[in-house]
Amino acid sequence: MSNHNDPETPDVFRTPIEQVFVRTHLGEAPAIDAADWTLTVDGLVERPLELDLAALLELPQTRVTAVHECLGNPLNPDVPTRAVANLEWTGVALSAVLALAGPSAGARHLWLEGTDTGSFAGESGLTYLKDLPLEEGSAAVLLAHRVNGEPLPRQHGFPVRAVVPGMFGTNSVKWLRRITLAAERPEHLFTTRLYNRVLPGSDERVPAREIDVSSKLLTPRDGARVPAGVCELAGRAWSSTEVTSVEVSVDDGPWRPAVLEPRGAQPAWQRFALDHDLAPGPHRVRARATDAVGRVQPLAGTRNHVHEIRLTAGAEHEHE
Template structure:
């Protein structure tokens, strides 16, 4: 199931109603918070079964982070730009792992949701993702709240994993099972889909950390604006901080935009540039650079520069 989020350039936090929804395995499971449990098993000293009150008794954290869909795993190079900025609250996975006690051979964390179904010719699937234990323990949160309210059914109620610096595919919804293991699981959504070859070639790697990206939101694509002074605005994001955004109008040179700092959370960053537009149609593009030195490609990949067309009247 796919829904596309409306664009709300004036809002730093995306309203829940406008957060995109992506489901691979059919309708969203309808779980009851009163009967929900989370099992923690595998290479642990103390297997666990936590209910919702037990999760709330753990230390809690609240943070704002970009939530971005990688796009179709069957078309991994096609730009999608389904991206929002959300406030999450929940218990750090590290607190759950401390209760369970990973054994020395544990190297990977498997996260499994309650959704079941068929995808890409395979039947009877569960939604399963895996992460390195050290990375999952440092970053993942078991979230029960979005924008100050309980998760809604389509967003993973009652509990989902949230990996703030990673694509949404790693933030497993309707979380019911965690397995610690020495090896990665061989599964459609872990080793056969959601992998890609890095720039320059080499061995395929799991889709995890977000790419550097940016999106123009004002003016809207296909819209009209008064000729003359115009303010171009949007948001940029990455797994790390974005350090620069440039904007090009028609065939003119790239111009540096004013860019807000990211702050303590992995949120998106607003950018803006004032320019003068002659009457007529215009093509506007934006590209971002992050602190790792990654730059959006002009074409050919899922995070290629965003382009809009506007008419100055």
């Protein structure tokens, strides 16, 4: 799994595409000519389809701004990566394409397959394949061809990718070429063997889909030197649902509630901020989020445990 030197997350509402993390499992991003691209819809459908880009663009278009988060390395799923962005996607609702194909009565699952092929974790001859329950996927998936108002860059899935708001990025298949409707889940490295986990309070191993409640401190930057005195400690929080509170602790002091922006109608991330009077010297700052279903970031030991940064406060006249 290639990470391509993740850039820092900027403290802005919409992440510039050049500052978005890039993930590939099966080698380099495929080079696809938009004029040759087609999307096949087959399996348990009444009318199998093959749509080119022009046909897809003739369908009703929609836009959604959503948080986009990497689960992390599937071989080390509990190690935090904190690779996250907030992006505006433009595309066609999958439901519009499925309406043309007509799912058969026995269809229960969507298989989403990318164009990329290669080897991963000792297995060769793979394509990138993910699956979703048909009802959930039909309601959520966007077939995106633009990001932040521009055509998808090659490394982010050009010409068309799936986007599944509220789910980890692993489910948002890039370089999409085929959607298959089936009665069962596919047996595959990226569906039933990797990208599965046991959630807190459960013994059942389930697909890694719904994103966790998380937060990330973004300003000041980790390792920064700042003037002593009042400093804004700020960042972004997100979840599969609305984040309802963020608390900040400095130097293992009490957890204090930050000012948190509401999420609004879009499944986007939310800014939080707390002003704190920093004495001269080193400081440890932590943030933890709680969401609308009561999930709280753990203090340690999980992929979404509380984020912390280290700062050094100095006198106003001091410089780095």
